[in-house]
Amino acid sequence: MKINGPNHSNFNPYKKQVTQQADVQRQKQSQQDKVEISHQGKALQESEQKSSARQKYVDEIKAAVNDGKYQVDPNATAKKMVDFWSNKG
Template sequence: MKINGPNHANFNPYQKQVNQPTDLKNNAKQQQDKVEISDQGKALQDSGKTSEARQKHINEIKSQVEDGTYKVDHQRTAKNLVDFFADK
């Protein structure tokens, strides 16, 4: 007495899943991730760098803060804040 029909001989529904990981490993060896930065992205990276004059000004303020000689001009700071938020 046959339990399986004529098309069910050597039928394994999981055979495709068993073979899949080896196929993925072969494809992974062939393909590698690749990153390219556009010209616009490179320009943005360069724009984040400070100029020499700006860096000199920053270093002066840092040294004044460390020495305790840095004085904040409250009137100028308030005016700059008002001007900044008034433009928006």
Template structure:
């Protein structure tokens, strides 16, 4: 039986492959970037709900929490029908 010391060339067969993968990962991490343009940021800010809409939603939330919110089934059914008939 022949025993070789830690300097033997087959001691770590996958070391070179692991180093290569680590280097590739570093390159990928450095290359991938996402930048949002100023125009896109403005569009996102414009999509914020209006104060009137916020007040309406808050009113509905309060009604639901107090148990006073009533669903008008006829109006709901008509809106659903109109929505699905357009598509």
């Protein structure tokens, strides 16, 4: 039987595994999430910029709703819904 003192090189046979796990943990902590928007996505964002005419229209509707003067025609709304869904098929 061979007995080595406390200073031999293989005192902890799992040391390599422990250091590898620690390295993996450090790598995980150093990584950060990234978000990249494609050129197509950027074009969509730019096209969604509010035009002044559209903003004026929205403001008029908001004012009418707040004053209680905004009226919705349920028949026209139903017709548009039916037309929309019948064209999808």
